[in-house]
Amino acid sequence: MKSKKKEKSLIKELDGIRSLKNESIDLKELEDKMVKLIEKAAQYYQDQLDNNMAQFYFEYGSILVQILEQSQDSVENSLNCVEISRNDRELKNTQLAFENLEAAKTIIRNRLDKQNIEMYKLQEQLQRKPFQIMIEIRSKINETELEMSLILIRIGDLQTWREDYKDGLLNFYAALDILKNSFNYKELSAVHFKIGNAILLQNENGCEKLSLSHLEQSFRYCYQQFFNKECDIDLSEKNLSKIVIDNDLLKMLIEKMEDTYIQLNEVNACQKEIERWKSSEPILQQEIQYLGKISKQSQEINGIQIKRKN
Missing domain, CATH: 1.25.40 (Serine Threonine Protein Phosphatase 5, Tetratricopeptide repeat)
Structure with missing residues (x-):
C-alpha cells in the first residue's frame, strides 16, 4: 500500500x-x-x-x-564550438x-x-x-x-x-x-496576449488589426482581474496616450497596443503609396511609349538637327 x-x-x-x-x-x-x-x-x-x-x-x-x-533572450556567443554546444x-x-x-x-x-x-x-x-x-x-x-x-x-x-x-x-x-x-481573468488575459503577440510574429496580411483585438481583450481581462470590475476605458488609438493607470502590467499592455498601432499606420501608409503608384502606372506607360516613338523619328525635328549618341 x-x-x-x-x-x-x-x-x-x-x-x-x-x-x-x-x-x-x-x-x-x-x-x-x-x-x-x-x-x-x-x-x-x-x-x-x-x-x-x-x-x-x-x-x-x-x-x-x-x-x-x-x-x-541571452547574448549569442560567436564561437562556433560554443554555438554548436548551445544548439x-x-x-x-x-x-x-x-x-x-x-x-x-x-x-x-x-x-x-x-x-x-x-x-x-x-x-x-x-x-x-x-x-x-x-x-x-x-x-x-x-x-x-x-x-x-x-x-x-x-x-x-x-x-x-x-x-x-x-x-x-x-x-x-x-x-x-x-x-x-x-472567470479566470488572469489566464484569459495571458492567452489573449499570447495570441496577439503570435499573430504579429506570424506577420501575415492584416495581422496588426487582428492582434490589436486580442491585445485589447487582454487589457480588459487584466483590468478586471486587478480592479474586480469591468473595464470601461476607451482603448481607441487616439486615447491610449491619455490613459493614466497605476499598474505596470496594464502600462505594458498599453505600450504594446501603441507600438502595434504605429506598425499598423506604417503598413497603411505603405499600402496607400503602392495604390498611388498602381493608379499612376497607366499614365507612366503612355509617357514611356510616347518617348519611345520620338526616339524612332528622324534626326531632324522642326528643322533642328538632333545629334544623338549611338
Whole structure:
C-alpha cells in the first residue's frame, strides 16, 4: 500500500519548486531538482501515466520552456564550438519539453474523458442521484479543464519559441476555447496576449488589426482581474496616450497596443503609396511609349538637327 505521507512529501517538494520559479533562482538548478523529483514520483506511483504524474510532467516541461525562452533572450556567443554546444542543448531541451507536456496532456485528457462519462451517466440517473454529486463532478471537470488549458498554453509557448506560429496559435485558441466561459481573468488575459503577440510574429496580411483585438481583450481581462470590475476605458488609438493607470502590467499592455498601432499606420501608409503608384502606372506607360516613338523619328525635328549618341 502506498504511503500517503510519502505522497504528501512529493507534493510539498513540487510546491517548493513552483514557488522558486517566481524568484531569481537559476533555472538550471530548478531543472536538476525537477529531474530528481520526477524520478521519485515515477518510482512512487509505479506508472508513468498515473493520473498524479501530470502535474510533475507539466512543471518540468514549463521549466524547460522557460530555459529555452531565456536562452533566446541571452547574448549569442560567436564561437562556433560554443554555438554548436548551445544548439545541441536547446534541441535536447525542446524534445524533453514536448515529451513532458504531451505526457501531461495525455493524462489530463484521459481524466477529462472519464469525468465527462461519469457526468453523462449521472445525468441519465438524475432522479436517483443527489444533485450535489453532479455539482462536485462539474467542479472537478472545471479544474481538469483549467489544467488542460495551461498545458495547451505552454505547448503554444514552445511552438511560438520555435517560430511554429501556426501550431502555436492552434494551441492558444484551444486554450481560449476552454477558458472563454470561465472567470479566470488572469489566464484569459495571458492567452489573449499570447495570441496577439503570435499573430504579429506570424506577420501575415492584416495581422496588426487582428492582434490589436486580442491585445485589447487582454487589457480588459487584466483590468478586471486587478480592479474586480469591468473595464470601461476607451482603448481607441487616439486615447491610449491619455490613459493614466497605476499598474505596470496594464502600462505594458498599453505600450504594446501603441507600438502595434504605429506598425499598423506604417503598413497603411505603405499600402496607400503602392495604390498611388498602381493608379499612376497607366499614365507612366503612355509617357514611356510616347518617348519611345520620338526616339524612332528622324534626326531632324522642326528643322533642328538632333545629334544623338549611338
